[in-house]
Amino acid sequence: MITLRPADLAREHGLSTQAVRNYERDGFIPPAERTVSGYRIYTEVHAAALRAYLALVRAHGHAIGGRIMAAVHDSRLGDALAVVDQGHAQLSRDRATLDAVTQAVGHLTAESYVETPRDPAPRSIGELARRLDLTPATIRNWESVGILVPARDPATGYRVFTAADVRDAELAHLLRRGGYPLDHIATVVEQVRSAGGTDSLSSALDDWRRRLTARGLAMLDAAGRLGGYLRVTGIH
Numbered sequence: 001m002i003t004l005r006p007a008d009l010a011r012e013h014g015l016s017t018q019a020v021r022n023y024e025r026d027g028f029i030p031p032a033e034r035t036v037s038g039y040r041i042y043t044e045v046h047a048a049a050l051r052a053y054l055a056l057v058r059a060h061g062h063a064i065g066g067r068i069m070a071a072v073h074d075s076r077l078g079d080a081l082a083v084v085d086q087g088h089a090q091l092s093r094d095r096a097t098l099d100a101v102t103q104a105v106g107h108l109t110a111e112s113y114v115e116t117p118r119d120p121a122p123r124s125i126g127e128l129a130r131r132l133d134l135t136p137a138t139i140r141n142w143e144s145v146g147i148l149v150p151a152r153d154p155a156t157g158y159r160v161f162t163a164a165d166v167r168d169a170e171l172a173h174l175l176r177r178g179g180y181p182l183d184h185i186a187t188v189v190e191q192v193r194s195a196g197g198t199d200s201l202s203s204a205l206d207d208w209r210r211r212l213t214a215r216g217l218a219m220l221d222a223a224g225r226l227g228g229y230l231r232v233t234g235i236h
Helices: 006-013 017-025 044-060 062-073 077-104 125-132 136-144 163-177 182-194 199-233
Strands: 040-043
Touching (some): 006 017, 006 044, 017 044, 044 062, 044 199, 077 199, 125 136, 136 163
């Protein structure tokens, strides 16, 4: 069996040896055996674990990647795979939303986004928040910066969201997940509402499509690395 030092694992990925020790401490790679003098002894199993963890970080982020590896090492493989599934499901939803918004680019007026009996537009802030899996506070924040401009019921004063508001909210949600600041999103959404220029919108959608592609490829790589690690360890 090939033995490795912390420096060997660190060097492959441009990490510090302290980072490798921290990953062991946090359960992202399995515990190392120790020499009589207390030095850590790593193996190819640890190297495979580290490759899997770092690939998961690139695909899902540090927090999610750590959750997945910690669950694997805690004999909770089902939980780990559920987290992986959630990431893929979110990517699929993002692609579907992007496709829907892209199709709407050619029909920028509010009238083009027509609700149907099968898919009625939410009327209340709570309904819209549930549809997008957001909090009502987030919806109110978007309204405060001009991303959403819902009408008010003259009798009750409550916000009333139309199909056009749903379109604007879905576009905002997509761009927010893409890392765009609220002021940029407000500008893009206003262009959609006013049927003005679409340069900013097209550029944002093209950029986000590239990001989704990169994330999808990272997820493929991470799945392969994790599967390879599970085979090496016999975890199933």
